[in-house]
Amino acid sequence: MNLSLNSKVALITGGSRGIGAATVRAFVAAGAKVVFNYQSAKAQAEALVRQCGAANCRAAQCELSSPQAAGELVSAAVAAFGRLDILVANHGIWPPEDAPVDRMSDDQWHRTIAVNLDSVFGLVKHSVAQMKKQRSQSAQIASGPIEPAGHIVIVSSTAGQRGEAFHCDYAASKGAVISMVKGLSTELARDNIRVNCVAPGWVATDMSEAALNDPPTRARVFATIPLGRVGTPEEIAAPILFLCTPHAGFITGEIFNVNGGAVLVG
Numbered sequence: 001m002n003l004s005l006n007s008k009v010a011l012i013t014g015g016s017r018g019i020g021a022a023t024v025r026a027f028v029a030a031g032a033k034v035v036f037n038y039q040s041a042k043a044q045a046e047a048l049v050r051q052c053g054a055a056n057c058r059a060a061q062c063e064l065s066s067p068q069a070a071g072e073l074v075s076a077a078v079a080a081f082g083r084l085d086i087l088v089a090n091h092g093i094w095p096p097e098d099a100p101v102d103r104m105s106d107d108q109w110h111r112t113i114a115v116n117l118d119s120v121f122g123l124v125k126h127s128v129a130q131m132k133k134q135r136s137q138s139a140q141i142a143s144g145p146i147e148p149a150g151h152i153v154i155v156s157s158t159a160g161q162r163g164e165a166f167h168c169d170y171a172a173s174k175g176a177v178i179s180m181v182k183g184l185s186t187e188l189a190r191d192n193i194r195v196n197c198v199a200p201g202w203v204a205t206d207m208s209e210a211a212l213n214d215p216p217t218r219a220r221v222f223a224t225i226p227l228g229r230v231g232t233p234e235e236i237a238a239p240i241l242f243l244c245t246p247h248a249g250f251i252t253g254e255i256f257n258v259n260g261g262a263v264l265v266g
Contacts, residue, residue: 003245006031009084010244011077013037013064013123014091016045018205019155022233023088026241028052032086035077037062064091065114070122074130083134086244087127090155092116092173094207098166109169116173120154124184127152131193149192151244154181155236156255158201158263178255185253194252196243201259202230227260 010027014020015036021044027034035058038045045059058080062073078084093115095108131150159167160174181197188195202208202221211217212230222228239256242248257263 001247003241003247004031005086005241005244008032008086008244009077009081010034010086010088011036011074011084011123011127012088012090013073016041016048016059018207019200019203019233019236020088020090021048022237023090023240024048024057025052026234026237027086027244028056030241030245032056033081034058035060035080037064037073037091039063064119064123065111067118067122067125070119071126074123074126078130084127084130084150085134086151086153087123088153088155088240088244089120089123089177090240091119092155094167094170096210099169100166101168104169112169113173116170117176120177120180124152124154124180128188128191128193132191135191147192147246148194148249150194151248152184152188152193152195153240153243154195154197155240156181156197156199158199158257158259160199161255161263181255182253189252194243194248196248196251196254196256198236198240198243198256198258199263200231200236201225201262203236204230204232224265225260225262226265229260231258231260 005027010032012020012023012034015024016038020036024034024036033056037060049057049059060073060076062069064070093112135149154177156178157174159171160178164171178197181195185195236258239258
């Protein structure tokens with residue numbers, strides 16, 4: 001099975017580290033041109049561009065905490081490579097300290113929702129506008145079957161499906177994007193745009209490093225995963241890649257769980 005993305009242009013958010021960086025590498029290896037954003041990890045972003053090659057990969061500094069910032073990032077991606085075929089909304093924050101709902105600050109709630117949900121809305125809004133524009137142009141010159149006008153993959157979480165005690169802000173934001181995927185999949189089917197979700201559980205990334213390096217927390221985490229370990233960034237990137245290839249042309253509105261079975265036992 002050839003998972004090729006030749007001639008496709010992808011925007012991958014949160015691309016400098018973890019799942020995002022693994023996805024950037026996978027997409028470039030599959031032949032795509034990729035723009036990814038970073039917030040503060042400039043050195044890591046520049047190293048990833050060197051690894052992938054500047055002709056195929058560009059990094060953009062952008063703090064995604066509003067629909068406006070998201071729109072500016074989409075515009076930057078189109079300016080870099082002339083079009084946009086794929087959006088992977090991978091960025092997000094998970095406040096690591098437990099926060100009972102009666103003690104969670106308003107600032108924490110609003111910050112989590114701004115980054116994890118509001119900016120995703122902006123990314124989807126402006127990416128879809130660009131994909132529809134390209135579809136209209138392609139329809140005028142096409143002489144055969146038209147391939148998908150675009151692919152959107154939003155990264156959610158097991159927390160978006162079963163909740164997460166003491167992290168209601170994170171769970172709410174990730175549950176919301178799952179509902180967004182389900183609604184958009186039917187809304188955008190007529191425009192030939194596929195919309196899907198990949199839902200990881202615990203993955204060995206910078207965001208989870210502190211928790212996984214704490215022996216009692218690590219033991220509790222492993223006890224909730226039937227496969228008995230956490231995932232790797234590459235194990236999340238591969239399904240994201242698959243969902244953006246022609247092999248997934250009849251898949252839309254799906255929640256692709258990649259979490260070692262954890263979502264089934266929570």
